[in-house]
Amino acid sequence: MSKYKFEDLILFEDKNLIVINKPPFISSLEDRSSPDNILALARQYCKTAQLCHRLDKETSGCLIIARNEDTYKFISIQFQDRKVIKKYHALSEGVQDFKEKIVEAPIFYRTGGDARIDFRNGKPAVTSLNTLKNYRRYTSIEALPVTGRLHQIRVHLSYLKAPIVGDTHYGGHNFFLSSIKPKYRSGKWEEEKPLIKRFALHASSIEFEKVEGGKKLIEAPYPKDLRALFNQLDKYG
Secondary structure (H helix, E strand, O other): OOOOOHHHHEEEEOOOEEEEEEOOOOEOOOEOOEOOEHHHHHHHHOOOOEEOOOOOOOOEEEEEEEOOHHHHHHHHHHHHOOOOEEEEEEEEEOOOOOOOEEEEOOEEEOOOOOEEEOOOOOEOOEEEEEEEEEOOOEEEEEEEEOOOOOOHHHHHHHHOOOOEOOOHHHOOOOOOHHHOOOOOOOOOOOOOOOOOOOOOEEEEEEEEEOOOOOEEEEEOOOOHHHHHHHHHHHHHO
């Protein structure tokens, strides 16, 4: 039995589609390592549900689910034509000053799902970046992927030497409260644990055109772990 109740994840729904706030640590599609996945939960709620795009297992935030084939095709075409506006929030390492910075760095995928910048063999990848807030050693960033390559934001921020906190796969490091809180001490005989147990990336909003016409903007609040992270940064960082 899933620990998630699909109805609790819904941010918006109508007769054609559903937009949810995907929790971290659950795959979008079937995952051999876990019985939980968003598609299975969605189909318990709506038998004909189809995911219009995906988010990494650790990434939280806005995810569009079509209730029928026509809506799936309608939204998919918008993704193909780059008409869907997706905004992500991330916490990166270092103090960054991004003002509508455009990163154009092609991404090449290696066997096993790994990705890297490769100007000879990679596929075009474009991301726009803006600094939201600076802390002493970290930066809150808004990222707008123009293209939709796998791991694009993670790879591009790593390329800029601003890896996402917790993204150890692409050069980031775990975030410990002791790094910002003066005189912090963990319990006796206890090893300090990371404040967040994933990379700090959240699909904060998504904007698209509805089947019946008119644009729709959906925003997703931070999950508990990201709220706790930013609360501590605002207090000590």
